[in-house]
Amino acid sequence: MAKPKVAICWLGGCGGCDEAVVDINEVILGVANAVDLIFWPVALDFKYDSIKAMNDGEIVLSIINGNVRNSEQEEVAKLLREKSQLVLAFGACACFGGTPGLANLTTKDDIFNWVYRDAPTVVNPDGKYPQTSTDVNGKKLTLPEFYNRVYALNDIISVDYYLPGCPPPPHLVIAAISAVLEGKLPPRGSTLAPHRALCDSCKRNKSKPERMAIREIKRIHEVEADPEVCFLAQGIICLGPATRDGCGEACININMPCRGCFGPVEGVEDSGAKFVSALASILDVQSDDDIARLADQILDPVGYAYRFALPSSILQKKTAKE
Amino acid sequence: MAEKITINPITRLEGHGKIEIFLDDKGNVEDAYWQVVELRGFERFCLGRPVEELPRIMPNICGVCPTPHNMASVKALDDLYGVEPTPTAKLIRQLQYNAFMVEDHLLHFFILSSPDFVLGPGANPAERNILGVIAKVGLEIGGKVIEARKRCREIIRYIASKPPHPEGGLPGGVSRGVTEEDRKWIRETADFTVEFCQFSLELFKQIVLDNKEYLNLILNDAYKLNTYYMGMVDENNRVNFYEGKCRVVNPKGEEYALFDYHDYVDYIGEWVEPWTYVRLTHLRKIGWNGLNDGEATSLYRVGPLARLNAAESMLTPLAQKEYEIMFDTLGGKPSHHTLAYHWARLIEALQAAEHMQRIANDPLLTSKDIRNMNLRLNKVGIGCVEAARGTLIHHYEADADGRTTKVNLIVATQHNAAPICLSVKKAAMGFIKGPEVKEGLLNMAEMAFRAYDPCLACATHALPGRMPLIVNIRDRNGSLIRTVQRT
Amino acid sequence: MSQYEPKLVCFSCQFSWGYLADEAALSRKIENWIPIICTGKIDATHMMDAFEKGADGVLILGCPEGDCHYQDGNYEAKKRVYLLRRMLESMGIEKERIRIELSIDPEGRRIPQLMKEMKKELAKLGPRKGSMVSGKMPQKEAIKAGREK
């Protein structure tokens, strides 16, 4: 029987997710044998038309990484959706919008003005901005439309499975791929990662005091963090409690606190909101002034709580629906 | 017209790219454009973020060369906080950095370039890939390539967590130190890579230099571009990836400028064209003179060949030998031969490997003194490193709370953007005659552009590793006569 | 702008607000009123949800400082509101859109009045500008460009 057709595709990503696929090293050879990799721009030639020519659902699995920021990405996403039985949102950008999703804190105009006008190195006497279509001495050059905001993949198409992480770690990539190959997939809509929060597997979890309270917020550069002790217990913002486990504590291992690339814990809609609730509750403050003092030590709440997931936050979904 | 929205999966970094080639009546190439079609706006959405978080955000610019972004960012923080990293911290950072250079360069060479040389530019594309290379030079090489990548990335993981998204690095130091017991496997990895880089250079020489046809190809005018070159050098004008001053040499090879990267704004300008999202850098003092490599050109190139042109020697002995051999063979400095980037890349890989080896044996490596906590927040911080693909500059400003107020980034592929356009055009003109385009010729055009490894290419660090390319060929009215793809 | 009527959601602590009034009668008088056993029970998610569901503001009426039946629930709410406000501000939602008031009013007479006051404030702010950038949303599924040929 024919090998299952699999497509791997990036949208607005950084290539790290493709690297992550390659990071399964030897295993990739086995996978390459088991499936018919019909579409992997980073690795393969492909004919765009050949995909359009396929029957709906002819592709068994499309692994899509990256978010959607322009018309081109939107179109690929929709095409692959139509041709694929399963779509796997691969990596934080596809699952929640990713770091570039923070761009939703600003506007397209603001970005253009800086990049093409205000940046110190810019030389742009005629104030030219990139156009979707330009005539260069009689020759028409086109560019895709740059949208006003970043979208997570499931804002654009329906997604069957999610594999979060920036990027997803090899062991989960392998697990996900074999799950598909062996047809051992959980119900649609599932996230192919553990259900609990990072603390569950964090070696520092046992180091916490019985009642953890924060009296001072410390920023990562301000202290020499104790590599054995819970970051929050040291007053260092760590997203671990509000972030899905599965990364293998990559950052914790190098003595850096979690920033939430695995997104919300199973069943939590908006990890940012939940994190604010949780963090506020362990602030040990004595007065209103104290609340202000301590909370203001948290320099950038949105940047911590939504480092990887702004476009899929409750409030962003709103604008997505509009 | 559906073709207009055909996805052109070429570039990474600031996203995708495509090449448009325009023919004149005779069907000869009149014009060619390489377009970067994506933009993400890191320079804006980083505003308001705590500045110390930037080294954890910037690697998302590129998951293929994230370590340079991480490192440039950390160095910008050292600068912003007016702090010198401890000697040990500096060693650890450079260990991570060189490990990255080795894996990135080697993989680019084997998976991307070697097929063209080992098998020949005109070889059947179906075999013209890493598998073909393995078939020809032996299976164990494929294994070694994967092994080299794996082992180098282990070092990165150890120091800075996820290799595609390093999260380490703090102003004045690193977040994690190296232990004595770990020094052992790190040293073994370094030794292994030095060996493998030497082997690779030998392979390159046998296959390419001992083959007139290939040598001529390298020296072919279609692959020649007379530009300035920029690269970072130490106080002895030796190639240095991690620190030093920026040295620019003119097309004749004479020093045009030797500047502290803090002054980059005086030297580097970014030209805006409406047909591409990438800003085209050029030498500001000369001024934008368009896409040309004539006398008046203000274009400069960066990356392996550029670095070697801009420097006077290599940092490490073995690499130095290779450096001399290369310029002798290519007829002196500077070399304008774009394909020589591949050779230069291997020589740099060797330097990186040797440097790793030196660090792995440095007694200071395992000291506990990995942070300099004596931080004094300044207003501005600028960091610069030599990324695999060329000079990378991160420029931050922050308010009194250390909140980011300004970000300006100049990334390698930007420096090369204009030259790439030019090279592609030249190569196209050189090889594509008439609308009947042979795949081999097309590949030759592509080779011009691939030589820069414009980051998108390193995305092909993957099996079976074939460079995808879509070229739209249009008549003088601009209507598309055909889209050529290698199949 | 004149006919613009801001939508307000009001949470109130049962131990201090309107506990002597007939709840049913009162809630007929006050729209979008949610009596809750302790304001410490209000999750940031609830507040964000309110905005997402179309509220222009959230008013939280807690019990007086030190009088919380559950010791410090009113204070918990304060901490949460303060932090959330700061976050929402950077997301383009003015801090005036969440207000917390710690006081007592067994009959609950002041609730409608407090809501009116806040609505006045909100009317000045005008309708909520989505949350930060709103984007033209490509509608799901329907594949347009890329296929017609």
Place this chain on the structure above:
Amino acid sequence: MWKTDSTGVMHADMAVKQCLPPCQIKCPINEDIQRTNVLISLLPDEPDLAKAGVIQISDYLYEKNPFFNICGYICGICELECNYADKGGAIKRRLLKRFLSDVYTEHLKERGKFKIPKNKEKVAVIGGGPGGLMCAYHLSKRGYKVTIIEASERLGGALWLVPDYRLPKDILQTTFDNLVRIAGIDIRYNSRLGSGELTLDKLKEEGFKAVFLATGLPYPRVLTFEGKSVEGQDLSGVMYGHTYLYEVSHNNIAPDYFKGKKVIVTGGGNVAFDVARSVKRQGGEVTIVCLECEDKDLKDGIPADEEEIRGAWEEGIRTVYSRGVRKIAGQNGRFKGIDCPACVSVFDKEGFNPKFDCTDCTDLTGDILIITVGQAPDRPLLQKENLLNERGGLDVDHLTLQSSSKPWVFIGGDIRRVGFMVEAMGEGLVAAESIDRYLRGVDMKEGRRRDYEGYEIPIRRDYKPEPEVPWIPPENRMHFQLFEKGFTLKEAIEEAKRCVTCGPCLSCKACLSIGFQKSLSPVEVDVARCSGCGHCVYTCNYYAARLVNAGDKIVSETDMFRCKSCGMCVVACPSQARKMVDEDTADKIAKVYASLS
């Protein structure tokens, strides 16, 4: 394997564990203190609006304690264990009850009789003091035909000896009259057990199926020194505190009876202080001499209440601590003074066994000596009824109060162990239960031994200081009117709010009874989600959320008894691993939000 032929099996009765706030554990009848405090705190601050609420609360208390209003004047035993004691002062529970009393005592006459048909056996209660009354009330509530055999002409026993300035007589009268009416109890006044025909067997013949003997301690204890009675107690000018207070309660002593007289009172208990302060009010110049030392916290510390000591001191009563009485000196038949050696220790492991240092003596002269060193039971009677064991102690079971010699007789109250009024009431309650079991023929002990667990004070940012309790200044209170002003409605509400409700919801349910909550929804932890991050532990002010080791992992759990269902841990949980069982807040919110768009 057993040396003897024992099976190794032995009946041990199960102790029923019950979690309560410490005040309710301290209270011998476990009154629902927390609940009342919560309800008082939610009263309207308009007196006439509040009245209905006060009556509602009081009715509930009355069910268990038909003279809680009296407790409101003289019983603050629960305050001794209040967690707040060392956080700013115990919650003034007594005054809160007195606040209720001020409204409710008046209202008592409107309270209807028990509806229960009196179709059960006849039971006699001997002694109409607090213990006897409590027993009678609860038996009659269960349908027994109860008769109180009272030696005197009034109910209340020793309560009458409490001076008016602490407990007005009309309160007592109203309370007992209504109690008898409401409970439908028969009373035989002026009939003393042992006098004339009246014996226990006689009562049996009369058809009483069970008897509760609660005759208290009718006789004053004589003054002794090193085991021997001190001579001179028969001198004129020497009297016993009890006799004195009895006469005072009958207004048999002229208001200025002690004018210009130096009066010495021996004894360190509350009764001694009642005596001293009454004497003071009748014009005497009073000195108290007690064995115990000044520091209440020491084992030999003075037993009288803080308030009594303070009151006496304010009123200019001098107290001589750590002195005994070795000799009572007289002159031609009249009392002249006492000779007081230093007391070096009052109690040893045997119990009360004072030691003196006779090299350190002082003489105190005075015109009158009032001996108030305790009371004694009617031993001869108990002997005659043969209720004593060979060691001369009462032969009763301490759990059931059942007499071993006469199983149909139950003995409790001061007669068994002298103590506070409410302790006697407690025994009355126990006796009622025992008699009921005895007459129904069920197991006397099963399920009765209780082992209480008290709770620590909940965590909060600031604890409030206790309110100042206003007393009439000493110069204006030299009369027998109440000198303590009760709480105003506002003060009562404030003080009730101060209570931090240490106890579990199960023993309170105040919020349910007023419809704040549909149910007590304990918090459940979904272990499939809990990562043991511990945020819940810090937010929980009741030590209900805690972390436990589960293999190599940590998870949180909820102590259902401690959980107050406030929901704060649910909010604090970043994993939504905590949720409240059948709880409607979410629906309420959803409903409102739905109406928004």
